Amino acid sequence: MIQEYPWLKNTYKPLEKNIRAHKNAHAFLIHGDSGIGRLALAKFLSNIFLGCDEDSASEIKDEVIVSPIEVKKSISIDQIRSLKESLLLTSLKGKGKVGIIYPAEAMTYPAANSLLKILEEPPKDTMIILITESTGKLPKTILSRSQIIDCGPPSNEESIKWLEARENRDWTSMLSVFGNRPVLLNDIGHEYLTSQIDLLSSQVTGLIDGKTKPSEISDSWKNDDIELNLRVIYSWMYRYLEIRLLQRNTDESLPIGLSRMLDQNINHESCFKLMDDIMRLRELKYSGKGLSWNIHITKLLNPLFIDMSGLKDYA
Incomplete structure (x- = not known):
């Protein structure tokens, strides 16, 4: 209706x-x-x-x-x-x-x-x-x-009202990641989104701490979750740069490893390039391209490996 x-x-x-x-x-x-x-x-x-x-x-x-x-x-x-x-x-x-x-x-x-x-x-x-x-x-x-x-x-308020009428949970953080797309979020479900984001947060922290290899993470991603995971990582990088460049308050939704890097000397241009690469992969995924996703995702995640070494500015 x-x-x-x-x-x-x-x-x-x-x-x-x-x-x-x-x-x-x-x-x-x-x-x-x-x-x-x-x-x-x-x-x-x-x-x-x-x-x-x-x-x-x-x-x-x-x-x-x-x-x-x-x-x-x-x-x-x-x-x-x-x-x-x-x-x-x-x-x-x-x-x-x-x-x-x-x-x-x-x-x-x-x-x-x-x-x-x-x-x-x-x-x-x-x-x-x-x-x-x-x-x-x-x-x-x-x-x-x-x-x-x-x-x-819909507006943020309309989205929250619509979602809460169907599942009375806190949707605010989900909307900050996925935008005001309540029908999509309702179809995926709050429980699945929460578990997926928690797992991804742990994986990103493992990357930054050098405890998890990019290839291990790419191997664990299900094909149906690739676009979702890329969107979440993009939102984290966006929020990370927003905090650093605009002096915004720290966001508790950031992975622990990424939060620890807020006071590090990070190359911002490299961060923006990483975001561009994420967008490019999302476009390819959306278009239905039959690529070797493990290879592309591994390459994408490499800059986050070992304390974000690929993003540090040593100049």
Whole structure:
């Protein structure tokens, strides 16, 4: 139910009337962070277009969701061709057809070109909704043929209220790491997040103390946890630099080993480079690249090994 996401109301309300009357754009592009309810918004807009109540949404046959095949991590041209065939079929409810592409940036180049042909000559009474975190990863030709819906995140207060209603725990520190993405945090769960962050904190301290090798840590990371772990380490480095450069108060959420390095002579440029490397790896992970992650993570963690020797400034 869209009412479960009150922060989306200002986004969908201005669109509701025209979509219900089929006076809308042929294609919408929902742009925003993951974990804030983008897919729920897309399904709600689809329900309006197809004249369905949310309670009966599960019975909709005129809606097709195109997502990456788990093995390939990408959306293929065959999937887009199949979508086109579906859009050309007669609507079962007589209201039209809807295609949802999620995430849109997962489309291969041929798939994007195939979609462009659909957008150039859209079948009658059809609507396509694309969902993306980054418009920069989509061809400009697709952007120009879509009405962009900027989907902003909820406020900190809204996120905490929403999460506490589902699991009455302290979510403040989680939001500082992951941002206001309550749907994502709720899906992962507070208990798992806490245990994962505690384990990672211990590993980073072991690195800095020279008791744990980078390769040992990379071997222990599950593939599904790589993006999460990289995000946490990035937030710690950001907070570390914030304390040092802006003279902010010490943060108890920092790993013990990292907190001990606050009074050391650390090369700040090297710290920023480490953060850039983390972002690069996150981008690669998100794109579904089949890399030797153990090697890349080991290389990434090397500067933290033995009292952050790779980051110390000996000049």
